[in-house]
Amino acid sequence: SLDGRTVVAIAAGGYHSLALTSDGTITAWGYGDTGATNVPADLAGRTVTAIAAGAYNSFAVTADGQLTGWGYSPYGGSTPPDSLAGRTVTAVAAGLYQTLALTSDGKVTAWGGDPSTGEGVVPASLDDKVVVAVTAGYNDSFALTSDGKVVGWGEDGQGQTSLPEGLDADTVTAVSAGESHVVAIVRTLLPDAAPVVTGTPRVGSPLTATSSPYNATPDSVSYRWRAGGSDVGADQATYTPGPADLGKAITVTVTATKQGYASAPAVSAASGAVATGRLDVSGSVSVQGTPVVGQTLTTASTLETTPSATLTGQWLRDGSPVDGATATTYTPTNADAGATVSYRVTAHRDGYVDEQVDSDPVGPVEGGVIATTTPTIAGTAVVGSPLSASVTGFEPADADVALEWRRGSDVVGSGSTYTPGAADVGQHLTVTASFSRDHFDPATSSTTTDAVARAAFSTGPDAAVVGTAKVGQVLTATEGTVDPSPDAYGYRWFADGTAIPGAGSRTLRLTAAEQDRAVTVEVTATKVGYGPVSDLSEPTGPVASSAAPTVRLRAATHAVRRGRSTTLSWTVDGATRVTASGGWAGARPAHGTLTVRPTRLGTTTYVLEATNDNGTTTARAGVTVRREAQRLRVAAGGGLRLRGRRVTVRAAGLDGHEAYAVRISGTLVGTGHATRDGRVDRSVTIPTGTHEGRATVSVTGSERDRTGTATVRVVANRPLGMRLARHRVRASDDQRVTVTGLAAGERLTVTYQGRRLSPRGAHAGPRGGWTRSFDVDVSWGTKTVTATGQYAGRTARRTFEVVQRCPSGVPRCR
Numbered sequence: 001s002l003d004g005r006t007v008v009a010i011a012a013g014g015y016h017s018l019a020l021t022s023d024g025t026i027t028a029w030g031y032g033d034t035g036a037t038n039v040p041a042d043l044a045g046r047t048v049t050a051i052a053a054g055a056y057n058s059f060a061v062t063a064d065g066q067l068t069g070w071g072y073s074p075y076g077g078s079t080p081p082d083s084l085a086g087r088t089v090t091a092v093a094a095g096l097y098q099t100l101a102l103t104s105d106g107k108v109t110a111w112g113g114d115p116s117t118g119e120g121v122v123p124a125s126l127d128d129k130v131v132v133a134v135t136a137g138y139n140d141s142f143a144l145t146s147d148g149k150v151v152g153w154g155e156d157g158q159g160q161t162s163l164p165e166g167l168d169a170d171t172v173t174a175v176s177a178g179e180s181h182v183v184a185i186v187r188t189l190l191p192d193a194a195p196v197v198t199g200t201p202r203v204g205s206p207l208t209a210t211s212s213p214y215n216a217t218p219d220s221v222s223y224r225w226r227a228g229g230s231d232v233g234a235d236q237a238t239y240t241p242g243p244a245d246l247g248k249a250i251t252v253t254v255t256a257t258k259q260g261y262a263s264a265p266a267v268s269a270a271s272g273a274v275a276t277g278r279l280d281v282s283g284s285v286s287v288q289g290t291p292v293v294g295q296t297l298t299t300a301s302t303l304e305t306t307p308s309a310t311l312t313g314q315w316l317r318d319g320s321p322v323d324g325a326t327a328t329t330y331t332p333t334n335a336d337a338g339a340t341v342s343y344r345v346t347a348h349r350d351g352y353v354d355e356q357v358d359s360d361p362v363g364p365v366e367g368g369v370i371a372t373t374t375p376t377i378a379g380t381a382v383v384g385s386p387l388s389a390s391v392t393g394f395e396p397a398d399a400d401v402a403l404e405w406r407r408g409s410d411v412v413g414s415g416s417t418y419t420p421g422a423a424d425v426g427q428h429l430t431v432t433a434s435f436s437r438d439h440f441d442p443a444t445s446s447t448t449t450d451a452v453a454r455a456a457f458s459t460g461p462d463a464a465v466v467g468t469a470k471v472g473q474v475l476t477a478t479e480g481t482v483d484p485s486p487d488a489y490g491y492r493w494f495a496d497g498t499a500i501p502g503a504g505s506r507t508l509r510l511t512a513a514e515q516d517r518a519v520t521v522e523v524t525a526t527k528v529g530y531g532p533v534s535d536l537s538e539p540t541g542p543v544a545s546s547a548a549p550t551v552r553l554r555a556a557t558h559a560v561r562r563g564r565s566t567t568l569s570w571t572v573d574g575a576t577r578v579t580a581s582g583g584w585a586g587a588r589p590a591h592g593t594l595t596v597r598p599t600r601l602g603t604t605t606y607v608l609e610a611t612n613d614n615g616t617t618t619a620r621a622g623v624t625v626r627r628e629a630q631r632l633r634v635a636a637g638g639g640l641r642l643r644g645r646r647v648t649v650r651a652a653g654l655d656g657h658e659a660y661a662v663r664i665s666g667t668l669v670g671t672g673h674a675t676r677d678g679r680v681d682r683s684v685t686i687p688t689g690t691h692e693g694r695a696t697v698s699v700t701g702s703e704r705d706r707t708g709t710a711t712v713r714v715v716a717n718r719p720l721g722m723r724l725a726r727h728r729v730r731a732s733d734d735q736r737v738t739v740t741g742l743a744a745g746e747r748l749t750v751t752y753q754g755r756r757l758s759p760r761g762a763h764a765g766p767r768g769g770w771t772r773s774f775d776v777d778v779s780w781g782t783k784t785v786t787a788t789g790q791y792a793g794r795t796a797r798r799t800f801e802v803v804q805r806c807p808s809g810v811p812r813c814r
Contacts (some may be wrong), residue, residue, distance in 0.1 A: 001027060002019060002021070002027055005021045005022070005023075006021060006022040007019045007020065007021055007022075008020055008021065008022050009050065009051055010051075011051045011052050011053035011058075012053055013030075013036060013053030013054055013055060013056070013057070013058065013094070014031075014053075014054070014055035014056055014096075015030055015031035015034075015036075015056075016028060016029065016030030016031055016032070016036045016037050016053060016058070017029055017030050017053065018051045018053050018058055020048055020050075020051045024046070024047030024048050024049070024063070025043075025048065026039050026043065026048055026051060026058075026060055027039075028058065034056040034057070034071050034072035035057075035070055035071045035072060036053070036054075036056055036057050036058045036070070036071035036072070037058075038070060038071075039058075039060075039070070040068055040070050042068070043060060043062070043068060046062045046063070046064075047062060047063040048060045048061065048062055048063075049061050049062065049063050050090075050091055050092060051092075052092040052093055052094045052099075053094060054071070054073070054077065054078075054094030054095060054096070054097075054099065054136070055094075055095070055096045055097070055138075056071050056072040056073065057069060057070060057071030057072060057073050057077065057078040057094060057099075058070055058071050058094075059078075059092045059094055059099065061089050061090070061091070061092055064088075065087070065088030065089050065090070065103075065104065066089065067080045067084060067089045067092055067101055068080075069099065073097055073099075073112055074097060075097045075098075075112045075113055075114065075115075075120065076111065076112050077094070077095075077097045077098055077099045077111060077112020077113060077120070078099070078112075079111075080099075080101065080111075081109065081111045083109055084101060084103070084109055087103045087104070087105070088103055088104040089101050089102070089103055089104075090102050090103060090104050091133065091134060092134075093134045093135050093136040093141070094136055095113070095119065095136030095137055095138060095139065095140070095141065095177075096113075096138050096139055097112050097113045097114060097120075097139075098110060098111070098112045098113030098114075098119040098120045098136060098139075098141060098154070099111055099112050099113075099120075099136070100134040100135075100136055100141055100143075101134075102131055102132075102133070102134050106129075106130035106131050106132065106146065107126075107131065108122050108126060108131050108134055108143050109122070110122045110141060113139070113154070114139065117139045117140075117154050117155045119136075119139050119140055119141045119153060119154030119155065121153070122153075123151060123153045125151055126143055126145070126151055129143075129145040129146070129147075129149075129151070130145060130146040131143045131144065131145055131146075132144055132145065132146050133174065133175065135175055135176050135177045135182075136177060137154070137160060137177030137178060137179060137180070137181075137182065138155070138178075138179045138180060139154050139155035140152060140153065140154030140155050140156070140160050140161050140177060141153055141154050141177070142161075142175050142177050142182060144172060144174070144175050148171035148172045148173070148187070148260075149172065150163060150167060150172050150175050150182075150184060152182070157180070158180040158181065160177070160180055160181055160182050167184065167186070171186065171187040171260050171261065171262075172184045172185065172186055172187075173185045173186070173187055186262050187260070187261055187262065188261060188262040188263075188264050189214055189215065189216055189218060189256050189257070189258045189261035189262065189263055189264065190214060190215050190264050191211055191212045191213070191214050191215075191254070191256070191266045192212040192213050192214070192215075193212040194212075194266050194267065194268055194269060195209050195210060195211040195212070195252055195254040195266055195267075195268040196209075196210045196212075196268060196269075197209060197210075197250060197251070197252055197268050197269075197271050198210055200275075201241060201249075201250055201271040201272050201273065201274045201275060202241065202274065202275045202276070202277050202278070203241050203242060203243055203245065203246060203274060203275070203276055203277035203351035203352060204240065204241070204242075204277035204278075204307070204351070204352070205240065205241070205277065206238050206239070206240045207238065207239050207240070207241065207250060207252075207271070208237060208238050209223055209225075209237050209238070209239075209252040209254060209268065211254045211256070211266065214256055214258075216258055216261060217258070218256035218257060218258050219257055219258045219259060220256070220257050221254060221255070221256045221257075222235060222254070222255045222256075222257075223235050223236060223237055223252055223253070223254055223255075224252065224253045224255070225239040225250065225251075225252050226250070226251050226252070226253070227241065227244070227245040227248040227249075227250055227274070228245075228247075228248030228249060229251075232245070239252070241274045242351060243350040243351025243352075244351075245274040245351075246274055246275075246276060246351055247273050247274060248273060248274055249270035249271055249272065249273055249274075250270065250271040250274060251267055251268050251269070251270050251271070252267075252268045253265050253266070253267050253268075254266050254268070276351060276352055276353045277349075277351055277352040277353065278352065278353055278355075279305045279306070279307070279309055279347050279349060279352050279353070279355045280305065280306040281303060281304075281305050281347055281355045281357060282303070282304050282305075283301065283302035283303035283304050283357075284301075284302055284303070284357070284359075285299065285300070285301045285302075285303065285343055285344070285345050285357050285358065285359040286299065286300050286301075286359050286360070287299050287341065287342060287343050287359045287360070287361075287362050288300065289362070291332060291336075291340075291341055291362045291363040291364065291365040291366065292332065292365065292366050292367045293332050293333060293334060293336065293337055293365060293366070293367040293368050293369065294331060294332070294367070295331065295332070296329050296330070296331045297329065297330050297331070297332070297341060297362070298328060298329050299313065299315075299328050299329075299330075299343040299359065301313070301343075301345050303345055303347065303357055305347045305349075305355070307349060307352075308349070309347040309348055309349035309352065309355075310347070310348045310349065311345055311346070311347055311348075312326065312345070312346050312348065313326055313327075313328065313343060313344065313345050313346075314326055314343070314344045314346065315330045315341065315342075315343055315344075316341065316342045316343065316344055316358065316361075317335070317336055317339045317340075317341060318339045318340055319340075319342070319361075321344075322336075330343075332365045334368045334369060334395065334396060334440075336363075336365040337364075337365050337366070337367070337368025337396075337437070337439040337440055338364050338365065338368070338437075338438050338439035338440075339363060339364060339365055340361035340362065340363035340364055340365075341361060341362055341363050341365060342358050342359045342360065342361040342362070343358070343359045344356055344357070344358045344359075345357050364439055365439065366439050367439075367440075367441065368396070368437065368439055368440035368441065369440065369441060370394065370395070370396070370399050370435045370436075370437065370440050370441065370442070370443045371394060371395040372394050372433070372435055372443045372444070372445045373391055373392065373393045373394045373445065374391075374433075374445045374446070374447050375389045375390065375391050375403065375431050375432075375433045375445065375446065375447050376389065376390050376391070376392075376447070377389050377431060377447060377449055378390070380453075381420060381424075381429065381449040381450045381451065381452045381453065382420065382452065382453045382454070382455050382456075383420050383421060383422060383424065383425060383452060383453070383454055383455040383529035383530065384419060384420070384421075384455040384484060384529065384530070385419070385420070385455065386417050386418070386419045387417065387418050387419070387420065387429070387449065388416060388417050389403050389405075389416055389417070389418075389431045389433075390416060391403075391433045391445075394435060396437060396440070398437065399435050399436065399437040399440065400435070400436045400437060401433050401434070401435055402414070402433070402434045402436075403415055403416055403431055403432070403433055403434075404431070404432050404434070405418040405429055405430070405431050406429070406430045406431075406432070407423075407424055407427050407428075407429055407430075408427065412424070412429070418431075420452045420529075421529060422528040422529030424452040425452050425453070425454055425529060426451050426452065427451060427452055428448050428449055428450065428451055428452075429448065429449040429452065430446055430447070430448045430449075431446060431447060431448075431449075432444055432445070432446040433445050433446065454529055454530060454531050455527075455529055455530045455531075456530065456531055456533075457482060457483065457484065457486070457525060457527070457530060457531075457533045458483045458484070459480075459481060459482055459483040460482060460525060460533040460534075460535055461479045461480055461482055461489070461523040461524070461525050461533065461534065461535040462478075462479070462480025462481070462535060463477060463478070463479065463480070463521055463522065463523040463535040463536060463537035464477070464478045464480070464537050464538070465477060465478075465519060465520070465521055465537050465538075465540050466478055468544075469510070469518075469519060469540035469541050469542065469543045469544060470510065470543060470544040470545070470546065470548075470614070470615075471510050471511065471512055471514070471515050471543060471544070471545050471546075472509070472510060473509070473510055474507050474508065474509050474510075475493075475507065475508045475509075475510065475519060475521075475540070476506060476507050477491050477493075477506050477507070477508075477521040477523055477537070479523050479525070480535075482525050484527065484530075485527075486525035486526055486527045486530075487526055487527045487528060488525075488526050488527075489506070489523055489524065489525055489526075490504070490523070490524040490526065491503075491504055491505060491506055491521060491522070491523060491524075492504060492521070492522045492524075493508045493519065493520070493521050493522075494519070494520045494521070494522070495513070495514045495517040495518070495519055496517040496518055497520070500513075500514070508521070510543050512545075514543045515542075515543045515544075515545055516542045516543060517542065517543055518539035518540055518541065518542060518543075519539065519540045519543060520536055520537050520538070520539045520540075521536075521537045522534055522535070522536045522537075523535055523537070541615075544614040544615050545614060546613075546614040548574075548610075548612065548614050548615030548616060548617045549572060549573060549574040549575035549610035549611065549612050549615075549616070549617045550572070550573045550574060550610070550617060551570070551571075551572050551573075551575070551578075551608055551609075551610045551617045551618065551619035552570060552571045552572075552619060553568065553569075553570040553606065553608045553619035553620065553621045554568070554569055554570075554621055555567070555568055555606070555621045555622070555623050556568075556569070557623070558621075558622065558623060558624060559623070559624040559625075559626060560598070560623060560624075560625060560626070561625070561626050561627070561628045561629070562599065562601065562625050562626065562627050562628045563597070563599075563628055564597070564628075565595050565596060565597040566595070566596060566623055567593055567594070567595050567596075568584075568593065568594045568595075568596055568606055568621060569592070569593045570588070570591070570592060570593075570608055570619070571590070571591050572590045572591070572608070572610045573590075574610075574612055575590065575610035575611055575612055575617075576611060576612045576613070577610070577611045577612075578590060578608065578609070578610050578611075579608075579609045579611075580606070580607065580608055580609075581607045581609065582604070582605045582606050582607035582620070583596065583598060583604040583605060583606040583607075583623070584596065584606050588608065596623070598623050598625050599625065600625060601625050601626070601627065602624065602625060603622045603623065603624045603625075604622065604623050604624075604625065605620055605621070605622050606620065606621045606622075606623070607619070607620050608620075608621075626703060627655065627658070627701070627702060627703050627706060628706075629703070629705035629706060630653050630654075630701065630705075630706040630707075631653070631707075631708055632651050632652065632653040632654065632699055632701065632706065632707055632708030633651060633652045633653055633708055634649065634650070634651045634697065634698070634699050634708040634709055634710040635649075635650045635651075635710050636648070636649050636650075636697040636710040636711070636712045637712070639713070640713050640714075640715055640743050640745065640746050640747075640790050641686055641712045641713060641714050641715070642686070642714075642715060642716075642717055642790075642791045643686050643687075643688055643690050643692070643714050643715065643716045643717065644685065644686060644687075644688045644717070645685070645686060646683050646684065646685050646686070647683070647684060647685075647686055647697075647712060648681070648682070648683050649662050649670075649680065649681075649682050649683075649684055649697055649699065649710075650679070650680060650681050650682075651674075651679065651680035651699040651708060652678065652679050652680075653678060653706075653708065654674040654678040654679070654680065654701050654706070655674065655678050655701070655702075656674065656675070656676045656677060656678050657673045657674060657675075657676065658673065658674045658678065658701050658702055658706075659671070659672075659673055659674075659701065659702050660672060660673070660674055660680055660699055660700065660701050660702075661699070661700050662680075662682055662684050662697070662698070662699055663697070663698045663700070664684070664686055664687060664690060664695055664696070664697050664698075664712075665687070665690050665691065665695045665696055666696075667687045667689070667690070669684040669685060669686075669687065670682050670684040674701075680699055686712070686714055690714050691714070692714055692715055692716055692743065693713065693714065693743075694711045694712070694713055694714075695711065695712050695713075695714045696709050696710075696711055697709060697710045697711065697712055713743060713744070713745070715743040715746065715789075715790075715791075715794075717791055717793045717794060718741070718793075718794065719741070719793075719794065719795060719796060720739055720740065720741040720742060720748075720787055720789055720794055720795060720796035721739070721740035721741040721796060722737065722738070722739055722740070722785065722787055722796035722797070722798045723737070723738045723740070723798075724736070724737055724738075724785065724798050724800050725737075725738075725773075726800065727800050727801065728800065728801045728802075728803055729776050729800060729801070729802055729803070730802075730803055730804070730805045731776065731777070731778045731779070731780060731802055731803070731804060731805050732775065732776070732777070732778050732805065733775075733776060734773050734774065734775055734776070735773070735774060735776050735785075735800065736771065736772070736773040736774075737750065737757070737771070737772055737773075737774070737785050737787075737798075738769060738770070738771045739764075739769065739770045739771075739787040739796060740768065740769050741768060741794075741796075742764035742768040742769065742770065742789055742794075743764065743768055743790075744764060744765065744766045744767065744768055745763050745764060745766075746763060746764045746768070746789055746790050747761065747762065747763050747789075747790045748762055748763065748764060748770060748787060748788065748789050748790065749762070749787070749788045750762070750770070750772065750785065750786070750787045750788075751785070751786050752774060752776075752783065752784075752785050753783055753784060757772055757774050757785075758770070758772065770787075776802050777802070779802065780801075780802050780803060780804055781801070781802060782799050782800075782801055783799060783800055783801070783802050784797060784798070784799050785797070785798050785799075785800075
């Protein structure tokens with residue numbers, strides 16, 4: 001009904017609302033059992049200027065200053081008192097049961113309300129006051145006087161009539177009471193914006209507080225400065241930070257006051273952290289004296305600072321401080337040679353940045369003294385043996401060192417090493433170290449070796465005779481490996497220990513004079529600077545007069561499996577006797593073949609010797625025997641095996657102590673040797689990468705075809721799967737559980753609420769599943785089904801709800 005109408009006032013009561021429209025009429029709505037929404041008929045045609053709504057009643061003030069009330073009030077609060085007759089009412093306020101009326105003479109009339117609380121009685125403190133507004137709470141009332149004061153009376157259970165401290169000194173412009181609280185608007189002196197701190201936050205640099213205009217001209221303005229949140233005791237418009245303020249942010253609180261206004265302190269934004277101040281330094285620093293090691297330098301300073309600061313000095317070497325050198329004089333040492341020297345003055349004052357002034361550097365410093373040490377020679381003074389010279393411990397350690405070797409007055413070498421030669425035999429060698437470094441005086445030191453001795457060959461000749469000891473044949477002397485390599489070799493040949501005339505070369509052609517005699521050769525190695533060294537060879541056999549027999553022996557197959565045979569064939573020329581030995585024995589014809597069957601593993605050598613008057617010739621043929629193929633008997637135990645766990649592998653059929661290897665699905669998992677009776681009993685680990693299902697376990701001996709296999713069933717240790725037929729089952733009905741992820745034939749245990757469902761010895765089907773239906777019993781609630789596989793960790797768990805069965809005749813129930 002309010003659509004299209006202009007509402008000029010509203011009022012809300014306990015359970016109803018009122019609206020006053022521009023035509024001066026009232027619309028009421030809400031809970032009407034108390035009559036608070038029944039607008040009286042006698043208001044028809046009258047212009048209403050003000051309205052009020054109590055807990056259970058309503059009020060209207062008409063343009064002629066009359067008050068009308070309606071609704072429920074146990075203490076008569078809905079009926080205006082007779083004392084209002086003839087008076088002009090300008091405002092009305094309604095509470096729980098009490099009512100207040102403000103008349104045009106600025107007086108308050110109160111009625112209704114619980115007599116025990118006193119809210120229906122106007123306090124005497126208002127007798128000499130002019131009231132400009134009234135408001136009513138639950139069991140309390142309030143009046144605003146023309147001097148901006150608030151007077152409250154009635155119930156004070158929540159402190160609502162006890163005015164806040166300071167409110168009586170302020171100018172209140174409006175007041176409104178709720179059920180147990182009161183709100184007042186106070187006229188307050190406020191700035192247009194927060195004050196601003198200008199200036200650089202630095203020790204010794206002034207900061208200034210600038211405040212913005214206020215909503216009224218203040219009578220006075222005061223300041224309070226803080227550093228890091230703590231009062232610094234400054235109350236002027238400017239503040240200069242000191243050392244105690246370093247690193248702290250600065251704020252200022254500006255408080256303006258004016259008669260009749262509340263004061264609202266305004267706080268500026270925090271400045272940046274106070275930085276160190278800067279000193280003003282004038283003057284200079286200088287160094288006098290000659291920069292030479294051992295000669296004193298002196299400094300002079302004319303520095304002054306504003307504000308005053310403490311001045312300290314420090315000598316510098318190439319710009320870096322010299323430890324402990326803070327006096328005004330300084331004597332350069334070896335450590336300063338080659339460096340420049342200067343003097344630094346540092347100005348210090350708490351809260352300010354240290355300022356440093358350096359003199360111009362002098363130098364570089366000259367005249368450093370090198371502390372030398374004597375060279376050390378390592379090695380033996382022998383021809384061909386290197387000598388090594390070194391120098392350590394000299395100061396300064398970075399001085400340059402040059403080494404020179406002399407034999408008498410002759411320079412024979414330079415550097416850290418020298419190898420004596422033949423010319424040095426019997427001479428003493430001297431090594432001299434020359435020290436030098438920029439800005440240091442040069443120095444030398446030297447040391448001398450023992451007389452140089454001749455060298456000895458580290459490896460002498462190993463004389464031997466090569467060739468056939470037979471008349472007309474040429475024998476050759478071999479020297480072996482001689483170290484170091486000689487300059488020359490000398491040779492002497494002997495027959496039965498007697499020197500052969502004219503035989504001084506490396507070769508000797510045998511003549512009849514040497515027949516039946518043993519021949520030796522002496523080899524002598526010579527080298528400049530080395531002592532000669534000789535060796536006599538082993539003697540040859542007696543020199544024969546003609547060639548020995550020739551023999552050819554071969555095996556048709558050089559490698560056979562155990563139990564197999566091969567054929568030997570041979571041919572002998574020029575022999576008077578042929579004899580077999582080694583893998584065979586006895587006399588043999590000059591030509592022939594023979595089938596042999598060696599049984600010993602490894603290589604069997606067959607030897608054939610052919611002899612005549614001039615000597616014996618020997619031939620050899622080797623036949624290697626390998627083990628025969630063998631099918632091994634392998635067992636790896638039955639049942640299910642967990643990947644990554646151990647399994648015992650047993651095998652039989654190997655030779656005693658034969659090497660073997662164990663593999664699972666092609667992966668090597670173990671090696672070893674069989675027992676004396678050819679058995680294997682070995683615990684191995686199933687590789688974690690083995691595929692689930694049947695895995696092949698193989699044992700292989702020393703030959704690839706000596707092998708056997710077995711199978712194991714492998715499963716990975718991972719959680720099982722579980723499905724329940726229903727998530728909610730009525731009491732006493734059946735539920736069905738299906739477990740998946742098992743290995744075929746894997747043993748499992750299934751429980752329901754801790755009670756075993758699966759029979760003992762239950763196992764998965766060929767596809768790794770297991771299903772069972774069971775009675776859920778009559779108890780309601782959440783139930784748990786748990787499945788555990790053959791190994792710990794292979795588990796699954798599901799829950800479901802058992803719910804109440806519906807009673808007979810109840811169409812739907814939980």
